[in-house]
Amino acid sequence: MYTALPNRPDWQTLLKSGNRIFLGSHAAVPNALLDDLIANAQGLHDIEIVHILTLADHRWVEPKFNDLFKVNTFFIGGDKMRAAVSEGRADYTPCFLSEVSSLFETDILPLDAALIMVGPPDKFGYCSLGVSVDVVQAAVRKAKYVIAQINPLMPRTSGDSFVHVSQLSASIERQQELPEMPDVEPDxxxxxxxxxxxxxxxxxxxxxxxxxxxxxxxxxxxxxxxxxxxxxxxxxxxxxxxxxxxxxxxxxxxxxxxxxxxxxxxxxxxxxxxxxxxxxxxxxxxxxxxxxxxxxxxxxxxxxxxxxxxxxxxxxxxxxxxxxxxxxxxxxxxxxxxxxxxxxxxxxxxxxxxxxxxxxxxxxxxxxxxxxxxxxxxxxxxxxxxxxxxxxxxxxxxxxxxxxxxxxxxxxxxxxxxxxxxHYWVPHYQKDYPREVPELGKISVKTLIIDGASFDLRPLNPADERRLQEFFYSHTKETLFYRYNYYPTQMTREKSCSLVSVDQSRDLALCIVRQYGSVSEIQAVGRYYLNEDGTSCEVAFVTREKYHGKGMARQLLAEMISIANKRGLDSMQAYVRSDNKNMLRVFESANFKRQPAEDPGEVMLKLSLKADS
CATH class of the missing domain: 3.40.1080.20 (Acetyl-CoA hydrolase/transferase C-terminal domain)
Structure with a gap:
């Protein structure tokens, strides 16, 4: 059976003016213990209190206690604490939370006492630190005196959360409801x-x-x-x-x-x-x-x-x-x-x-x-x-x-x-900024599963400049010829910039991207350009060769048709080389109809949207 709990604190014996004390953290601030110190602090001055975030009324930082306490916090929380730091009545010491304990352990900030809250001891004499182990355990191990508030309402938690009564120099038993932070509903x-x-x-x-x-x-x-x-x-x-x-x-x-x-x-x-x-x-x-x-x-x-x-x-x-x-x-x-x-x-x-x-x-x-x-x-x-x-x-x-x-x-x-x-962080030719495509939905990204892999369908944007350039240089000569009807040999950053800097409220530029971690690779691009009449548009798309026939073009086209419908366009049209059988199949499967064309080597296709609306 464990020994009896130590007696209540005799503050004049335990502390001296100018000492540094640690105060328990977060929801485990020993308020009753601090109140007892304040009530029995006759003759004590300039006690430095160090702590991290504390959920309490922060009365120790009030101006009336300036003679008794000097506060040094590693994390500022609450209006009183912010005001005290702002007015120079309290100090803020920046430190990674992982390293706060080392300030105690290496005596950069040696502790004369640690004021903590624990639960009642078990039959072996172990009290639990409960809801706040954080830097409290290090303070317990390094402080000359450990003074505890025994709170029967403190949960008993697992892990490295225990303090034996033999480590306590003094204690009081006082019930204290733990401060609550109810969930905040997202807006x-x-x-x-x-x-x-x-x-x-x-x-x-x-x-x-x-x-x-x-x-x-x-x-x-x-x-x-x-x-x-x-x-x-x-x-x-x-x-x-x-x-x-x-x-x-x-x-x-x-x-x-x-x-x-x-x-x-x-x-x-x-x-x-x-x-x-x-x-x-x-x-x-x-x-x-x-x-x-x-x-x-x-x-x-x-x-x-x-x-x-x-x-x-x-x-x-x-x-x-x-x-x-x-x-x-x-x-x-x-x-x-x-x-x-x-x-x-x-x-x-x-x-x-x-x-x-x-x-x-x-x-x-x-x-x-x-x-x-x-x-x-x-x-x-x-x-x-x-x-x-x-x-x-x-x-x-x-x-x-x-x-x-x-x-x-x-x-x-x-x-x-x-x-x-x-500041030349972006070049002189970068003149446009990203635009939304609200018709894609509130998050403007759609997840596609193609060939068992996950892809994102989203708008092209100015940050895709280099990715679009890489996409261009990935194409075979055949793909480039089918897309542009000639053999382009260069895609400069300036040209790529112009292609990704699109007024998406007028024209449309979508891409399908393979995103894994921080790696982002464009696999397909679909566009339409609004014609001068303002009621029709011209459509084009291109897909990375390894995904030909996998349905990317069809999904891009379906999305563009949906957006054109929502924007109230009357029709969409496309010009495709007559020998580009795969592209023709994609358009015709989406109900585009062949129209008479002046060039026998080219097919014009048109989709009327009025019947679809």
Missing amino acids: PVTERIGQYVSMLVEDGATLQLGIGKIPNAVLQYLQHHKNLGVHSELITDGVIDLIKKGVINNRKKTFHPGKTVTSFCLGSKRLYDFVDGNPHVEFYPSSYVNSPVNISRNNKMVAINSAIEVDLTGQVVADSIGYQFYSGIGGQVDFIRGAAISPGGKPIIALPSTAKNGKVSRIVPHITQGSGVVTSRGHVHYVVTEFGVASLKGRSIRERALELIRVAHPKFRAQLLEQVRK
Whole structure:
């Protein structure tokens, strides 16, 4: 049987003026313990409190306690804390969450005491750190004195989450309801972001998710995925239903297979009840969970994080708004880097395209003065907004700028392009910006399965300049002759740029792309050009040779017919060489009818759309 719990704290014995103390994290802030210290702090001054994110009233940072406490936080949360940091009454120390523990362990920030919350001891004398293991375990191991609030409402969690009563210098027993963060319902913008992000998540992937509308929206669109795993610094209510449905089962994980791994949880009482005594969810210190090396040991690791703004080179601002520090580095870089070096991993930054009710673009030509880069332009592989997915890995500055302009809000695209033209990030001949094709649906991408492989049907856009050039040079002479009726020998970047910079509200340029990871290869292109009469258009398409006869041309043509119908055109026409039997079959199978032609070597085909409407 374990020994009795230690006596309540004698603060004058345990602490001295000028000491540094650690305060428990997230939903495990020992409020009653801190209240006891405040009530019995006679003669104590200048106690430095260090902590990460804390869900509490933050009374310790109020001006009336300036003489007693000096606050140093690694993550800013809550209006009181932001105000104190902004006014210089509290300090913010930027640090990767994976490295906070090392500040204690190497005595860069030696701890005189750790104030923590734990559950009651079991029959062997072990108390659980419950919902917050994160950096608390390191503080317990390094502090001279460990002072605990024993809370019978603290869940008992599995993993490296235990503290023996013999490690405690003093304690109080006080019941305290854990703070709850109920799920936030996604709005239409975040719902669309979630849909795009979910398209990047493959079956068998392992996920890291944060908290808020975007992660909730992502989880909502993962309902039909299979064999997902979780390795995340944080879990929320959103994982519960996916675990119960078997969508998240951790079977394909290559690190801690069969287990959901986390370092803390935040959510409702339902979540706290879910992790209580649950052997399938294991809590480990942040130094372990957030280690980029450990993260990368999960194949297909998908890290999903957010940002305040992203510049057109891919630099990510996440902890500050200009000169005002807003949050912290947290685990973003840990997981972005870990996912980047994971086999098949995908580091993703997801954010709405605008702020301040649509008045400000969050995709910016340069970061706001005073803001700091949390995640570098070399770290990020994908940036997702409600307007699509920008793929950045292996992309030049020119291509990055065009990709990110494409996912910016349409009302800011022209000025973003103008800004980057000033710095020659895009060439003088790049005059147009990406346009939407709303007739394709709200996410403007359709998934096709052809020959057992997955392809995306989507609009061509200015960022496809180099990909279209590569597509041209992949063709045989025969394909080029059938498409252009002569043998073109060159596709310059300028010419390619003109072909991908299309006013999609007038003309139409679609492509079928084979997208796997950051590799993107055009397999087919279909276009129509609006004729001068404004009521008809001319159609053409070309397919990579290895997919001839696989149905790509038919699917492109069907999509163009559908869009022409929706735009109210009267007819479509095409000119095909008379010896191009395959192309003729495609058009005639779509009910195009042969018309008299002046050139015997060419067939004109026409489709009347009025009968189809």
